[in-house]
Structure formats: structure tokens, C-alpha cells
Amino acid sequence: MVLQEATIEGMVKDLPLPSDVKQTLISDSVKASVNKKQMGEIIEKLLETYDKSCVEPCEAVGVISAQSIGEPGTQMTMRTFHYAGVAEINVTLGLPRLIEIVDARKRPSTPMMTVHLDKEYLEDRAFANKIAWMIEATHVEHLADVTTDLPNMQLVIDLNEKAMNKREVGIESVMEKLEHGLGVSVVQASEVSNQLLIKLKEPSYRELLQLAKKINTITLKGIDGIKRVVVRKEDGEYRLYTEGSELKKVLEIDGIDPARTSTNNIGEIYEVFGIEAARNAIIKEATDTLREQGLEVDVRHIMLVADIMSCDGEVKQIGRHGISGEKASVFARAAFEVTVNHLLDAGLRGEVDELNGVTENIIVGQPIKLGTGDVHLVSRNPLQG
């Protein structure tokens, strides 16, 4: 008798298997219309195979991960700058990027955001451009020519009306932002339209020259630190790619989809979205970096790295100031980097090494607690019954 789907589901539901495997098992058995006896055999075989493919207890998974990521790592280009996808934004890729990820740098060398739009604006080019101008930082140099008028001791700002209309910046807001940012009074020129004048209260060459420099640092519109925004149409929707990353401020803008907006700056993801999102970001960035170089590393190895980096609730680097530097054993730390310092410090503090780990037991020449070395055998004395 062929089993019903509900019966199969009932049989599979409580098996100690991952949900993916269960789903496949259910759908395949329904398709193949099996009977009860066959189903029992299938489950038995499956559990056996699953058990065989699980990693064995006492297996050194960390070392296997290190090798599996390290070996293809030797094939990576030492120094690559590449354009992300087709957008003309420069991002670090290859080995430097991978090092950046495992070092958990606070800021990557080329931060970049991907901003998605809200559902209703997905195909609205004009709206995408409007958002782009709201994100990209607008400075005086984008809107005007600034000349230093030494005879009259003033700065002359010739505003470009076309540029202002394009970026939707009004003359009043420019004046306000400049007054606020520089702490000087800005007046409109009476003879020429679209011209602003900044006069100093007391004439001083030095201050005038300093002001001419400082005026370029004032952000008139947009988010400080976003140098450029590129709008691209991909998969039937407009997306924004930004050079520079300010996730928190971008999320506050109306009209973007906060649930799909992200950045390649893992430190920023940790601050804004928390540790679990940071872990996912590490996996995604590392896999993408490797894949871009044509290298396939099993995701389990990268997941292990991401888990270790995030297990203490914050993103720790793999290395002297992170995972390796926090090992309990003095010998294990000394074996990694700056050997003498670690031994000296440990000596000063009177640290004791319990010789529990692998590295320290190799150093002192004892069997290591891995694989069969981690199993203690106790035999019963036959004479005592």
C-alpha cells in the first residue's frame, strides 16, 4: 500500500536530521510513492549514511578549515583592485580583502553600501536619483567656484544654478549651512545673481586663507563620508551603490528598504544589526571574495571561522589580538607570534600551563588530545571478575 504524504511526514518529523534533508526526503518519497516497508528501509539507510558523513568526535576541524581556506588562498592575487560587479565603484578584492575580513578591521579600505529601494519605487528612476542625491555628500566644490578676493578681503562663491537644480539644493540652505559650519555671515551679492560673499569681521590674510580651505569641508547636502553614489538597474529594479559607508544614517532615509540595505563594513553591521548579522556578513563577504577569484571553499569551513570570530558576542579577529592571543595556554600563545614577550610575561606573572591543548603538548612532546589520543581506555581486570 502506498503511503500518504501525511503518514510520511509523521514518520520523518522526529528523525535527528537537518530540516533540509527531511524536506527532500518527504518530497522524494511522495514522488516515488513508497510503501511502509520501503519507507522504513529508506529511513534506516539514510540515518546510517548521515551518521557516516558527520564529522567524527575529536576530529581537528579547525586545522582542516585552516588548510581548506589557506591552500586556495595561495592562489589568490596578491594585490587586486576590481570593480564590484559592473558598477564603477572600486573595491578591494582578493587576498587583501580576505585578510581584512579575518583581521576584523574596524574600517575596510574600501567601504561600500548597497541600498535597495522600497517596493513602490523599485522601477522609479527619478526617485532613485533623488535618493542618490540625498545620500551623496554635496560640497561647495560641486555647486560653485570659490575665489579668494584679496583686495576686498572676501570669499566670492559663484553658484552654478544647473548643478544646484540637479542636486535640489536651494540658495538659502547653502547660506544657512555655510553660516552654521563656518561661523561667519554669508550675504548674497547685490549686483550679480547666484553669487554669495563671505566677508571677515576683521581683515586678516591668514583667516581668509584658512576659510578658503575650510569651506570645502562643509557638507551642504547628503551624508558626510559618502563620496559617490551609482544608480544601476539590476534584476528589474534600481539599486544604489555607494562609495563610503554610513549605514545608520542611510537607514533613516524614507523610501529605502531597510531590510535589504547592507554594507561590506563588518564592524558597522555589528554595531547596527548585531552579532548574528555580523556572522552572516563574514560568511557572505569571505565566500564572495573567494568565489570572485574562482576558488570554491566549502561553506562549512568559513562558517566555522565566522562562529569562532563571533562566539564571544563581539567580532574578534583571528590573530594576536583575538582568537590566538586569548588562548589559555602560554605555550600555545608563544607558538603563534611574539614568542619571547609571551614567555617573559608569563614568567613575570607566574602563569601555569595545564597542558590541555594540542600545541602545548606537541611542544613538550606528549601525545595530543585529538582523534584516538583523546580517548581513554579503561580495562576491567579479569582476575577481579
Next chain:
Amino acid sequence: MSKFSLLDHEFIPHHEIIDEDEIKSVLKEYNIGREQLPKIKIEDPVIKEIGAEVGDIVKITRKSQTAGEAPYYRYVIE
């Protein structure tokens, strides 16, 4: 626009605080104490959002590329 929930973000898996009974069964399953679980900080934005307190254990239902769905537990620390 209403404030968006962090849990809606595609990178953030589902977090929930679990009760004492479930904590017991989890600790028993792994044969460990609370402090041996992976940690999550009280300042973590998602912890603030679900309102967990120090000493709680949160269950995180991760979308896993290898297993479909995978439960994970974190102990909330200072």
C-alpha cells in the same frame, strides 16, 4: 514610515528569549552550563529590540546553507 524591525532584515535571523524549561533541556542536551554557551552582549541591537536581560538565553534560528534551518543558543552577558 513606521520604524522597521531589525528582525525583518535579511541578515538577521530570528531571535527569541526561551523559558527555564527549554533552557534546562538545551543545557542537558549539550551537557554544559550556561556560561559555556556562546555569548551575546546586552548592548547588541537585536537584544535591545527583543528586550532580553543579562542571564537570559536567546534561541537563534539561523538559516543555514548546509542544514536549511539550525538552532543556536547565546547567553546574554554584560
